[in-house]
Amino acid sequence: MAIVIARTLTVYFALLLTMRLMGKRQLGEMELSEFVVAALIADLASHPLQDMGIPLLNGLVPIAVLFCCEVLIAGLSMRCIRLRTLFFGKPSLLIVKGEINQTEMRRNRFTTDELLQELRSQGVIDIASIEYAILETDGKLNLIPFPAERPVTAAQLELPTQDGGYPHIVVSEGRVLEANLKHLGLDLAWLREELKQNGLEQNDVYLMTADEKQNVYLARKEETA
Amino acid sequence: MKRELAAAGLLLLLILTAIWNIRRADALTVQIERNLTRSERAAQYEEFDLARSAADNALALWQSAHNYTSVFLRQPDLDSVSDSFFDLRELLLQEDRTALAAGYERLRYHLEALDWMEHLSPGTLF
Numbered sequence: 001m002a003i004v005i006a007r008t009l010t011v012y013f014a015l016l017l018t019m020r021l022m023g024k025r026q027l028g029e030m031e032l033s034e035f036v037v038a039a040l041i042a043d044l045a046s047h048p049l050q051d052m053g054i055p056l057l058n059g060l061v062p063i064a065v066l067f068c069c070e071v072l073i074a075g076l077s078m079r080c081i082r083l084r085t086l087f088f089g090k091p092s093l094l095i096v097k098g099e100i101n102q103t104e105m106r107r108n109r110f111t112t113d114e115l116l117q118e119l120r121s122q123g124v125i126d127i128a129s130i131e132y133a134i135l136e137t138d139g140k141l142n143l144i145p146f147p148a149e150r151p152v153t154a155a156q157l158e159l160p161t162q163d164g165g166y167p168h169i170v171v172s173e174g175r176v177l178e179a180n181l182k183h184l185g186l187d188l189a190w191l192r193e194e195l196k197q198n199g200l201e202q203n204d205v206y207l208m209t210a211d212e213k214q215n216v217y218l219a220r221k222e223e224t225a
Numbered sequence: 226m227k228r229e230l231a232a233a234g235l236l237l238l239l240i241l242t243a244i245w246n247i248r249r250a251d252a253l254t255v256q257i258e259r260n261l262t263r264s265e266r267a268a269q270y271e272e273f274d275l276a277r278s279a280a281d282n283a284l285a286l287w288q289s290a291h292n293y294t295s296v297f298l299r300q301p302d303l304d305s306v307s308d309s310f311f312d313l314r315e316l317l318l319q320e321d322r323t324a325l326a327a328g329y330e331r332l333r334y335h336l337e338a339l340d341w342m343e344h345l346s347p348g349t350l351f
Contacts, residue, residue, distance in 0.1 A: 053300030061239060068236035075229035 011045045014060055018067045032137070033087050037070045088137045095133035098146065108135055119143070164211035171208035174221070184210055246297050247343050253290050254340040257283045258333065265329045268322065277317045284310050298339060305335045 018041065041063055048059035077084040092104045094115060105115070116127070118141040124130060132144040154161050168180040170191060181187060194210075195202060198218055207219040264279035287294075287310060294303055309332035316328045341348075 055296055055299065057296055064235060064239060068232040068239070071228055071232035072236070075226070
């Protein structure tokens with residue numbers, strides 16, 4: 001029993017460390033090699049936990065080897081374009097200048113139904129409005145509409161914009177995040193004054209954010225029964 | 226770059242550990258088999274005290290490697306070797322020459338299989 005718990009904890013922390021070191025990309029958009037690693041690791045780790053006859057090392061060594069391969073391949077791919085193409089492939093243009101590239105569709109085994117489904121899922125009804133459709137190496141389809149179909153920007157309309165920078169959390173569930181306050185060049189005196197103006201105490205705040213221009217967002221804590 | 230170097234270092238360390246493991250398994254089985262050969266020869270000449278003593282030495286070697294074997298080798302393989310050892314000791318106490326030959330053969334087979342599984346070959350790979 002104690003061995004099962006100890007083994008599970010060892011594998012859990014080994015997996016956690018491995019996935020953490022592989023980087024955040026592993027969690028979301030997975031390239032082919034990353035998908036292979038993720039699928040293998042999950043299975044490999046479980047065997048020594050289920051069968052006490054298998055040394056724990058037989059589960060940990062493959063995880064370590066896969067981790068090394070993944071880090072080395074990712075590192076080498078960053079430096080060598082040919083290697084990157086070899087391991088991850090290259091993006092495919094499924095629509096070019098508004099026309100479906102049938103050769104690329106066939107090469108990627110992408111059916112017209114799948115293409116239309118992807119377009120619909122991104123809110124596109126009229127295929128003629130798309131200038132480029134790019135099938136990325138992680139399997140995601142990115143769409144670039146014709147210039148006339150693209151959303152209007154403030155710059156195109158020559159409208160003045162105000163940029164207060166990235167809003168940082170300064171109070172979270174009643175706790176002051178002093179590092180964020182300091183990062184914005186603010187202090188506790190400013191915070192107390194701001195709260196006083198809104199008729200609040202620090203403990204009444206559920207969320208408070210501030211940006212570089214001192215624009216503030218405040219959410220009051222709900223009364224709990 | 227640091228991460229890649231650390232990964233390359235870890236991979237190298239794992240490969241070196243794998244090589245050490247093969248050598249350790251080789252050395253252990255060779256030492257045990259040497260004692261078993263001595264024991265078998267003594268049993269053939271009906272010097273059963275000497276045969277038991279050599280077999281006990283082989284068993285002591287096997288048991289002293291427990292920390293290594295339990296970490297690096299599979300439990301069912303270890304059980305097979307241990308069972309064959311205890312069967313052989315029983316046969317040595319019975320002093321049954323015909324059954325002893327099979328006992329030595331069985332133990333050798335399990336030891337060799339254990340060692341063979343640690344070696345890299347098409348057979349163990351696939």
